[in-house]
Amino acid sequence: MVAVKSVEKFAMECETEHFLMAQRQLDEIAGEMGLDPELHERLRYPKRSLIVTIPVRMDDGRVKSFTGYRVHHDVTLGPAKGGIRYHPDVNLGEVAGLAMLMTWKCALMGLPYGGAKGGVRCEPWKLSAGELERMTRRYTSEIINLIGPDKDIPAPDMYTNEQTMAWIMDTYSINVGHTVPSVVTGKPVSIGGSYGRQEATGRGVAYCARRAAAHQNLAAQSPKVVIQGFGNVGSVAAKLLHESGYKVVAVSDVYGGIYNENGLDISRLLAYVSEMGRVQDFAAARNISNEELLTLPCDILIPAALGNQIHKGNVDQLECKIIVEGANGPTGPEADQILFDRGVLVVPDILANAGGVIVSYFEWVQGLMHFFWTEEEVNHRLEEIMGKACDQVFAMASKTGLRTRMAALRIGISRLAEAKRLRGLYP
Ligand code: GLU
Numbered sequence: 001m002v003a004v005k006s007v008e009k010f011a012m013e014c015e016t017e018h019f020l021m022a023q024r025q026l027d028e029i030a031g032e033m034g035l036d037p038e039l040h041e042r043l044r045y046p047k048r049s050l051i052v053t054i055p056v057r058m059d060d061g062r063v064k065s066f067t068g069y070r071v072h073h074d075v076t077l078g079p080a081k082g083g084i085r086y087h088p089d090v091n092l093g094e095v096a097g098l099a100m101l102m103t104w105k106c107a108l109m110g111l112p113y114g115g116a117k118g119g120v121r122c123e124p125w126k127l128s129a130g131e132l133e134r135m136t137r138r139y140t141s142e143i144i145n146l147i148g149p150d151k152d153i154p155a156p157d158m159y160t161n162e163q164t165m166a167w168i169m170d171t172y173s174i175n176v177g178h179t180v181p182s183v184v185t186g187k188p189v190s191i192g193g194s195y196g197r198q199e200a201t202g203r204g205v206a207y208c209a210r211r212a213a214a215h216q217n218l219a220a221q222s223p224k225v226v227i228q229g230f231g232n233v234g235s236v237a238a239k240l241l242h243e244s245g246y247k248v249v250a251v252s253d254v255y256g257g258i259y260n261e262n263g264l265d266i267s268r269l270l271a272y273v274s275e276m277g278r279v280q281d282f283a284a285a286r287n288i289s290n291e292e293l294l295t296l297p298c299d300i301l302i303p304a305a306l307g308n309q310i311h312k313g314n315v316d317q318l319e320c321k322i323i324v325e326g327a328n329g330p331t332g333p334e335a336d337q338i339l340f341d342r343g344v345l346v347v348p349d350i351l352a353n354a355g356g357v358i359v360s361y362f363e364w365v366q367g368l369m370h371f372f373w374t375e376e377e378v379n380h381r382l383e384e385i386m387g388k389a390c391d392q393v394f395a396m397a398s399k400t401g402l403r404t405r406m407a408a409l410r411i412g413i414s415r416l417a418e419a420k421r422l423r424g425l426y427p
Contacts, residue, residue, distance in 0.1 A: 012045060014071075016093025018307075021333060022100045029409045032402065038425070039417045043103075046073045046096045047114075052142035054120065056135045059128050066135060070118040070143045072152060073099035076419050079150055080116035081106055081357060083157025083186075084164070086132075090119035098328055102357070105350040108412035109389055111361045116152050118143065124159040136164055140171040147172065149182035149368070155360045156186040158306075161232070162198065166191060182367040185360035194363035196378035197356075202236020202304075203379065204355020204386050205326045208347045209241060209300050211390045212322045216345055224298040226250045226320065228257075228290065229305030230279055233326040233353065235270060237302055242266035250293050251279055252305075257293040258285035295319060303330035310335045318344070325349040340403045348405035350412065351386075351393055358385050 015023075023044055030040040054066040069092055072080040082102040095117045103115025120139055124132065146152050156165060165184040169191065172183045181192030189195060196203070213219040225246050227234045230253045238248045247263035255278045258264065264285060272282050280287050294301065294309065295317040303309045304326025310318065315335040323339065324347045325331065331339070331346065339346055359382055366372050373381075389408075396407035 014046060014049060014092045014096040016091060016097075018091075018329075019093035019097040019100075021329075022097035024333065025405075025409065026100070026413070029406050029413060032406060033410050033414065035413065035417060036421070039420050042420065042425075043074065043100075043413070043416070046071045046099055047075060048072050048146075049092060049096060050143060050146055051092060052139065054135055054138045054142060056131060056138060058131055066120050066122050066139075068118070068120040068139045068142060069095040070146050070152070070154075071096045071099040071116060072146070073115040073117075074103045074416070075114035076416060076423060077107060077114055078112035079114065079148075080152035081111070081113035081155070081360065082116035082118070083155045083356075084118040084120075084160050084168075085157035086120050086122050086124040086159040086164075088121060088123050090121040095119050101328055101350060103416065104409055104412040105354050105357060106412075107416045108350050108393075108408055109354050109358055109385055110415070111357065113153075113357075113361070116154075117157070118154055119157070132164070133167055136167045137171045140168045141175065144172060144175055147183055149180060149364070153182065153360070153364060154184050155356070156232075162186060162188045162193065165193075182364055185363040186356075187363070192363075192367050194359055194366055194378060195373070195375035196382065197359045197363055198232065199236045200359035200378075200382060201233045201326070201353050201356035203240060203382065204358065205233060205237040205302060205304065205324055205352055206240035206244070207355070207383055207386050208352045208390060209237070209246075209302065209322070209324045210244060211387070212324060212345055212347050213246075213300065215394055216322060218299050218321065222247050223300055224249050224261075224263075225300045225302065226293060226296050226298040227302045227304055227326075228252050228293055228309060228330075229303070229326065230273060231304070234302065234304035235273070237304065237326060238264075238266050239270065246300075249298060250288065250296050252288075252290050252293045253279050254305075256280045257288045257290055258282050259288045259293070259296060260285040300324060302326050306330070308332055310339075312338075315339065320344065323347065325352045328353065336403060336405055346404050347390075348393075348408050351389055351404075351408050354389070355382055355386060358382050 049071045098117040106113040165187045187193035250259040297319040300322045301320035307329035311332040
């Protein structure tokens with residue numbers, strides 16, 4: 001006789017360490033806020049997940065298969081929204097965990113969206129432009145039934161950019177037979193993108209850093225800033241904070257970091273990086289490793305690279321007063337609690353890096369209205385939304401004594417829970 005295993009013994013396919021971390025975060029705040037157990041159960045898993053195989057003709061004539069994903073965590077508040085990443089770590093659990101984070105982020109920011117994420121497991125830096133284009137177009141056609149301006153609107157994430165979005169928009173449009181700019185956000189301005197979108201995540205991070213510095217009474221003494229990651233988020237945050245009179249003392253990229261305790265000349269560094277493709281060996285700075293960078297004495301540490309950079313193993317060596325999470329999930333749960341106990345103010349990812357999805361929302365709205373705003377208008381509205389969210393999160397944290405991350409989750413999840421309660425459970 002064949003033994004029938006209990007259904008409980010089978011974990012959901014997405015239940016990797018990464019996904020379980022996101023789920024535990026939900027469980028913790030659900031207990032804390034007394035979330036209705038039925039709503040809690042419904043939010044613990046992604047609504048739908050698609051895994052696709054993407055065969056790509058490589059430059060050498062051979063065909064190589066890549067694995068791609070698109071996950072919708074929840075769509076109660078509107079169409080699913082979230083980026084697409086190209087990275088070797090991409091797997092179903094990571095994408096599902098990040099989709100969950102997008103649900104909370106959109107709800108916290110008051111955007112009419114649910115949460116999604118997508119990705120392709122690949123080493124994008126090893127692919128030629130032609131291979132990237134063919135992979136992107138085939139991935140788009142494989143997920144085409146999931147996406148659309150009213151259904152799910154992808155955007156850039158790690159190692160994807162405006163060009164990737166242009167290929168997705170073109171592939172989708174060719175398939176439906178007419179141009180549909182609003183199927184993606186983060187497009188180039190010339191094909192319906194928004195002014196300010198490219199800089200939006202970094203701008204939001206810089207804005208949160210200034211708000212957090214003011215909150216901790218550090219703003220008057222030109223705070224020292226350390227930034228891990230010098231891509232689209234880290235470099236823009238560095239530029240804007242430098243312009244506000246903050247002292248950016250260290251930055252890094254995948255190859256390593258640089259440090260000058262008197263501050264780096266960011267405009268010269270930006271020119272150097274666009275020529276050399278890395279930050280190391282920059283004049284008037286000392287080369288350091290990415291591990292050393294995290295432990296430098298500073299006022300504000302901005303992890304704007306990969307996930308899980310601040311963990312039990314290194315949190316005790318950190319010497320910052322504020323952390324502003326430019327990346328998604330850079331701080332592990334144990335480290336988060338230790339930082340809280342030590343009085344370090346953490347501006348959590350769903351607040352700190354929400355500038356990207358906020359201006360994505362503006363881009364989508366402008367596209368649907370066929371009416372476009374100036375960059376000043378975009379930046380002004382961005383700061384309005386981020387400012388309100390910062391105030392709400394800081395107020396909730398001090399009212400409840402919760403960690404800022406939990407306070408932010410509580411606000412987002414309460415809004416979503418109210419909407420789910422009103423809509424009810426079908427059938
Ligand atoms: N990938 C970004 C994020 O994690 C932006 C998503 C979007 O604009 O839809 O928030």
